[in-house]
Amino acid sequence: MSTPIYLDYAAATPLDERVFAVMQPYLAEKFYNPSAAYTAAREVRRDLDTARHELAVCIGGKRDEVILTAGATESVNLAFRGLLEPGDHVVIGATEHDAVRGIAGEYDVTFAASDNKGTITPSAVLTAISDKTKLVSITAADSELGTIQPLVKIAAVIADVRRDRVKRGVKTPLYFHSDASQAAGVIDLHVARLGVDLLTLNAAKCYGPKQVGLLWVASHLSLKPLIPGGGQERGLRSGTENVAGAVGFARALQIAIRNRHTDSEQIRGLRDTLQKALTTALPELVVNGSQKKRLPGHLNVSVDGLDAERVVFRLDSQGVQVATGAACAANKGTRSNVLIAIGASDSMADGSLRFSLGRQTTAVDIEQASTLIVEAIRHEASL
Amino acid sequence: MSTPIYLDYAAATPLDERVFAVMQPYLAEKFYNPSAAYTAAREVRRDLDTARHELAVCIGGKRDEVILTAGATESVNLAFRGLLEPGDHVVIGATEHDAVRGIAGEYDVTFAASDNKGTITPSAVLTAISDKTKLVSITAADSELGTIQPLVKIAAVIADVRRDRVKRGVKTPLYFHSDASQAAGVIDLHVARLGVDLLTLNAAKCYGPKQVGLLWVASHLSLKPLIPGGGQERGLRSGTENVAGAVGFARALQIAIRNRHTDSEQIRGLRDTLQKALTTALPELVVNGSQKKRLPGHLNVSVDGLDAERVVFRLDSQGVQVATGAACAANKGTRSNVLIAIGASDSMADGSLRFSLGRQTTAVDIEQASTLIVEAIRHEASL
CATH class of the missing domain: 3.40.640.10 (Type I PLP-dependent aspartate aminotransferase-like (Major domain))
Structure with missing residues (x-):
């Protein structure tokens, strides 16, 4: 791999x-x-x-x-x-x-x-x-x-x-x-x-x-x-x-x-590309959180009824490393307090994925990852 | 240097x-x-x-x-x-x-x-x-x-x-x-x-x-x-x-x-060489602490009336790095609680030096350091 x-x-x-x-x-x-x-x-x-x-x-x-x-x-x-x-x-x-x-x-x-x-x-x-x-x-x-x-x-x-x-x-x-x-x-x-x-x-x-x-x-x-x-x-x-x-x-x-401005701009561009690819391919997918006031590398999405953990494991086996939420919370198997705080239902909270991009993320990464993420969500949510 | x-x-x-x-x-x-x-x-x-x-x-x-x-x-x-x-x-x-x-x-x-x-x-x-x-x-x-x-x-x-x-x-x-x-x-x-x-x-x-x-x-x-x-x-x-x-x-x-036993033995041998050199050359010098139950690398000595800090600085300028006691205590300029605890007088506590040897200490180090330490103590204590 x-x-x-x-x-x-x-x-x-x-x-x-x-x-x-x-x-x-x-x-x-x-x-x-x-x-x-x-x-x-x-x-x-x-x-x-x-x-x-x-x-x-x-x-x-x-x-x-x-x-x-x-x-x-x-x-x-x-x-x-x-x-x-x-x-x-x-x-x-x-x-x-x-x-x-x-x-x-x-x-x-x-x-x-x-x-x-x-x-x-x-x-x-x-x-x-x-x-x-x-x-x-x-x-x-x-x-x-x-x-x-x-x-x-x-x-x-x-x-x-x-x-x-x-x-x-x-x-x-x-x-x-x-x-x-x-x-x-x-x-x-x-x-x-x-x-x-x-x-x-x-x-x-x-x-x-x-x-x-x-x-x-x-x-x-x-x-x-x-x-x-x-x-x-x-x-x-x-x-x-x-x-x-x-x-x-x-x-x-x-x-x-x-490098705050240049890094942010580059990362935001890639994140927006990923977001567009996911929302276009998956109309059922909801973007969580503010889209105006948001860290440039963050993309948190939910699909109602999705088993997000299964998506994480499926993507891992395909070489894409993503999370369901904060690592220490995810590790304890507790539901995200953040998604509860924004009023997400249990099934939306359990169906949430966090993608966070950084300085080394490339356009090729995002192109390849988009395809695999869409495919994984479709597969696990039976869309 | x-x-x-x-x-x-x-x-x-x-x-x-x-x-x-x-x-x-x-x-x-x-x-x-x-x-x-x-x-x-x-x-x-x-x-x-x-x-x-x-x-x-x-x-x-x-x-x-x-x-x-x-x-x-x-x-x-x-x-x-x-x-x-x-x-x-x-x-x-x-x-x-x-x-x-x-x-x-x-x-x-x-x-x-x-x-x-x-x-x-x-x-x-x-x-x-x-x-x-x-x-x-x-x-x-x-x-x-x-x-x-x-x-x-x-x-x-x-x-x-x-x-x-x-x-x-x-x-x-x-x-x-x-x-x-x-x-x-x-x-x-x-x-x-x-x-x-x-x-x-x-x-x-x-x-x-x-x-x-x-x-x-x-x-x-x-x-x-x-x-x-x-x-x-x-x-x-x-x-x-x-x-x-x-x-x-x-x-x-x-x-x-x-390597506990071999390291300890080697370090103890060098420490004992240093101790012998100092006590032989400086009859005024007292070895502090237990000599039977002691870490192999430690040698703590006092000369009554010595300004130990001046010895540290003098030796430093000659390429030998030693201490007057625990670094954080020495840094605060307070008198050693350990020397007070063993009943040392103020002038013995202020005249104390700690040499601590380790794995990289060599016989050549000790030979060279002994000469310089004896000379520095003699000079500062006007012996």
Whole structure:
């Protein structure tokens, strides 16, 4: 069998060769502990600081506001655990990833409803906020539909709530966090323009190394440590630093941001070709989520009554790698919370497939994959 | 300047080339998310399971008892947070690393005293335990002196306490955790023989990748999650798995265990040569810690009144990389808690140097380094 056609970039992106190249020295001769005192180790510390600075520049933040973590899930956990006390009230979007749902579930949580396109509107967030709410967490774009959320408008609503609280003498602070893991290299990640107080990013979703992430924390916030110990990362998550990971992450994010428009345009063109091929050949097929505000590589479709898992396995045997939804949710065999949130019926949710394209996807890939996907859906849905 | 002589293996070990070789495919074509459904991703999941199995075999545990983490600090945090409720009483050794001291400080903590050789005796542990004690955490060997702790005897004392509690109807459970990060490849890590309930190991201290660790948890224990989310690692610490890290860690630990006796013997011989050279040339020099029960690569010495930091910088300029103590503590400019614990005076603690040898240390290194170290200490101490 020839090289498989990979259409699951939302689950994992391959490590960019340029990223690996800058990581390589730290996996070899630059292995030093950055806390050691001699020159070679202090050079590694300086390289780590440089990477942190570069990451900060990518999002318009300051170096000391960037906390390096072992991935997005840890970043989200640090945001929640760092800010909240037991029993605090939080608002999260109905389409959030398990990384946010998991930790939010340890607090008093209200879901901001999604509309039928997967959009969490500012008014839905406002409805969910009460005077007790301390943290709002809305993803920049969800991993299943790829619907891009109106973060700037949500931030404006949150700013209104804050002003109103001050006016009424309500002392509870209100913070705004966004998990932008899926959106790196697509949307403008400038934290001041987004209006967030905390931002999560994940190297593994933008062609960087796995288990490397960051939490950007606005300098006026004070967090409690998630992992106390040797005092690394401003004492918030201790442990000898992963310099290779940090340096790789910085390079990956720089590349993603530099090529944002050209990459997005190319990927969107291919995705639209795939979408057109599927909707033309299969009138029964419904495209899920917003088609206006959507990540360029995402295409989520449903066919009522289809056994989507069988399609995944059939396509796999034919060399096309696709998903039914977020990998960790799919692996647990649970129904997609995102499709439930947009009001899909059980049979539409179970009949949903996610195609996610990326930098290496080619027109030939899409041409070949379209034919096989149409054939597989027809076969499994007995159309 | 020629290649520096590295004598700080306790702070960081270089990544073994054989380890990097097995990691490499997962940094390239095997980039898949192990939770995805298609064959290539399931193969990656299988490789992850195999690595977990190999790690378990290395310590005599079962595969499902191994929780992969982003390093020893996180493992220690998972052990404490997973077992304890706020206000619970814990006993830790007086010579523990900051990774243990940090999280222990969030509970009601009693320190088991060290003797003047850095040994935490079973009777010191027993003295520190009360009927409220829920967790005892004693390192297998501390990172500064390298003193190997009598874990088996401590475990026996803890078993006695448990039996006594049952007899007296005291319901509080008592668990025994050990951070064995420094001891991998030196002591027998078989968990049943050690008598521990939880064991922390760190890939970065045994020639494996950084920010990769494990917590072994005996199957009869039930832990609360440290990082909730997508449900990876039995739900205890979520996040897409670092398969490259896991596979590398397994290989590193296998190599360390296979070569345990030959490596230890070689390294011990070189360390003893260094010790003899220093003690012969410098009668004022005191060797800190136990010389009988000591990691083979460790040599910690003090000269009263010496400014050890100046020695580190002087040697660095001459191409010899050494430390004053644990890197993260040294970096913060605080006095070593380990030297305080063994009763060293302030001027002896400030005059202490740690040399730690490893697999790549050669007889020529030691010959050259001995001369330079003696000269540097003489110069700085004005001997």
